[in-house]
Amino acid sequence: MIKKHNFSAGPCILPNEVYEKSAAAILDFNGIGLSLLEISHRSKDFVAVMDEARAIVKRLMNLGDDYEVLYLGGGASLQFAMVPYNLLKVNGKAAYTDTGTWAAGAIKEAKKVGNVDVVGSSKDKNYSYIPKDFTVGSEYDYFHCTSNNTIFGTQMKEFPEVDTLMVCDMSSDIFSRQLDFSKFDLIYAGAQKNMGPAGVTLVVIKKEILGKTGRENMFSMLDYSQHIEKESMYNTPPVFPVYATLLTLQYLEKNGGIAAAEARNIAKAELLYNEIDRNPNFDSFCVKEDRSLMNVSFKLNDESKKEEFDAAWKAAGISGLNGHRSLGGYRASLYNAMPIESVQVLVDVMKSIN
Numbered sequence: 001m002i003k004k005h006n007f008s009a010g011p012c013i014l015p016n017e018v019y020e021k022s023a024a025a026i027l028d029f030n031g032i033g034l035s036l037l038e039i040s041h042r043s044k045d046f047v048a049v050m051d052e053a054r055a056i057v058k059r060l061m062n063l064g065d066d067y068e069v070l071y072l073g074g075g076a077s078l079q080f081a082m083v084p085y086n087l088l089k090v091n092g093k094a095a096y097t098d099t100g101t102w103a104a105g106a107i108k109e110a111k112k113v114g115n116v117d118v119v120g121s122s123k124d125k126n127y128s129y130i131p132k133d134f135t136v137g138s139e140y141d142y143f144h145c146t147s148n149n150t151i152f153g154t155q156m157k158e159f160p161e162v163d164t165l166m167v168c169d170m171s172s173d174i175f176s177r178q179l180d181f182s183k184f185d186l187i188y189a190g191a192q193k194n195m196g197p198a199g200v201t202l203v204v205i206k207k208e209i210l211g212k213t214g215r216e217n218m219f220s221m222l223d224y225s226q227h228i229e230k231e232s233m234y235n236t237p238p239v240f241p242v243y244a245t246l247l248t249l250q251y252l253e254k255n256g257g258i259a260a261a262e263a264r265n266i267a268k269a270e271l272l273y274n275e276i277d278r279n280p281n282f283d284s285f286c287v288k289e290d291r292s293l294m295n296v297s298f299k300l301n302d303e304s305k306k307e308e309f310d311a312a313w314k315a316a317g318i319s320g321l322n323g324h325r326s327l328g329g330y331r332a333s334l335y336n337a338m339p340i341e342s343v344q345v346l347v348d349v350m351k352s353i354n
Helices: 016-027 044-061 075-087 101-113 224-229 239-254 257-278 303-315 340-352
Strands: 067-072 093-098 115-121 142-146 165-169 186-190 201-206 282-284 295-300 330-333
Touching: 016 239, 044 067, 044 201, 044 239, 067 224, 075 101, 075 142, 075 165, 075 186, 075 201, 093 101, 101 115, 101 142, 101 165, 201 224, 239 257, 257 282, 257 295, 257 340, 295 303, 303 340
Parallel strands: 093 115, 093 142, 142 165, 165 186
Antiparallel strands: 067 201, 186 201, 282 295, 295 330
16 A cells, blocks of 8 residues: 555544554454454553553653543543533633634633633634733633644744643644643643544643532533543543554654654744745745644645646645635644655645646
8 A cells, every 4th residue: 555645634644653553453452362442441451551541641741640641532622611611610710812713612612611701812813823912810710722723723832821720722733842731730632633543532630720610510521530530431431542542652752752753843844834935836824933833724826726736736645735624725734743755745746836
């Protein structure tokens, strides 16, 4: 099989090693004569997977025992509701920034739970920049932001100092760059953007922030404390996605960790952005200072060349380059496993357009 150059925004590209080990585990997991897909999540073989999958996150993020790591179902979209349900006090209020489609979705769900103030928004310019001129004081129960905007191609380069809890949706750039993760009280991320297949969501949470909302008789499945107590086994976890995520994080750890991944990601992004800036046929959707390292959204300046360009990148074995339906144009997702050689193929195609 000839592997295509996969620029899809999600489900994401993963290292070949992860595909190979995952495929082998489906046939025979750990040599036990059973498939990973049919073993009990209570078996010692999978409990060991879950334990290591939780431990490796804290190693990569350099976090201590005051944090808990959860693997949950429902995608990041469920976290839009779980975050306010667990952190927004009865009669309290939360602060949110609106930087794109998913941030707007988080705001919509949080408003169903309680009071929300949008303290910064880039909706006025079609989410082409990251709002920065705002303050968040102690009157808020927490501040929520989205670190990377998959559709519009913007990314927070710095995080504000806030006088409350810091919550971040890192779905599309988690483990792609070095951060002081201890600055955040809660991080969540759907795995399918940069760390595994669809079907599991990572939640990293400082345990001391829970149980302070005044909300009684909480739904157990929406209660972080219940999932912490049961070590991500309150209900049957998504066994295969957790295993594939563990393999992905092991690959990251043994190949230089987050620091090395960041260096590779910067090199890939610079290669592509330099061509966009140099080539008069193309332009970026967002301002330069807020450009994402993970999702490069761009467009043709002359739509009459669309047929030529589309035919060229497809002939080069490129997949998943079409932009999101709400924005149009093109989007090249440069997740951790994307090799720079694939980016060079795209750049060569862009250079070939007359």
